[in-house]
Amino acid sequence: MDLLSPMFGKLTPVLGAGAVDEIVNKFGLDFPKFIAQVIIFVLVYTILKKFAFGPILSMLEQRRQRIADGEAKLEKIARDLAEAEKNAKAVLDKANDDASRLIKEAGDSAKSLAEKRQQEAIHEANQIIAKSREAAKLEHEQLLSQLKREFGRMVSDATSRVTGKVLNSDDQSRINQETSAQVSL
Numbered sequence: 001m002d003l004l005s006p007m008f009g010k011l012t013p014v015l016g017a018g019a020v021d022e023i024v025n026k027f028g029l030d031f032p033k034f035i036a037q038v039i040i041f042v043l044v045y046t047i048l049k050k051f052a053f054g055p056i057l058s059m060l061e062q063r064r065q066r067i068a069d070g071e072a073k074l075e076k077i078a079r080d081l082a083e084a085e086k087n088a089k090a091v092l093d094k095a096n097d098d099a100s101r102l103i104k105e106a107g108d109s110a111k112s113l114a115e116k117r118q119q120e121a122i123h124e125a126n127q128i129i130a131k132s133r134e135a136a137k138l139e140h141e142q143l144l145s146q147l148k149r150e151f152g153r154m155v156s157d158a159t160s161r162v163t164g165k166v167l168n169s170d171d172q173s174r175i176n177q178e179t180s181a182q183v184s185l
Contacts, residue, residue, distance in 0.1 A: 152176030 023029075156172045 148180045149176070152179045155179045 152172075152175065156175050159175060
């Protein structure tokens with residue numbers, strides 16, 4: 001009992017000396033074996049801590065660190081992806097704006113070109129009409145001149161038949177001039 005006194009010394013006043021002896025006998029506690037088992041336990045725990053628990057805990061810490069790094073990279077990738085999507089949207093919006101502007105400019109350019117071509121076509125048509133009128137006027141004058149000559153010749157022929165006289169070139173010229181003057185009126 002003296003060997004257990006230092007260990008169970010605090011329990012003795014509470015339980016009493018007989019109670020401690022009774023617990024020791026009831027559980028079959030043999031102090032030298034108990035000390036040997038405690039030493040073996042501490043020795044096995046130290047060996048396991050150094051050779052088993054230490055590497056396992058360091059491996060678990062490394063895995064935890066890799067998982068944390070992976071999560072950090074995943075968050076960075078998510079931020080980069082969001083930023084890339086934002087940049088892509090901005091580029092797409094700018095491209096759409098540029099395309100709309102170019103389409104509008106092309107439409108305006110096509111309108112102005114069409115108006116210019118229309119003005120040119122109208123100008124050319126007016127020139128063609130003016131030339132046609134001039135040509136018609138010249139042809140009219142030529143036909144009128146030819147008609148006057150023919151009419152003068154017919155009057156000369158008719159006069160020579162009515163008078164029965166053969167007209168000389170002076171008479172024919174004078175009749176042609178008089179006829180032309182009367183026809184132009």
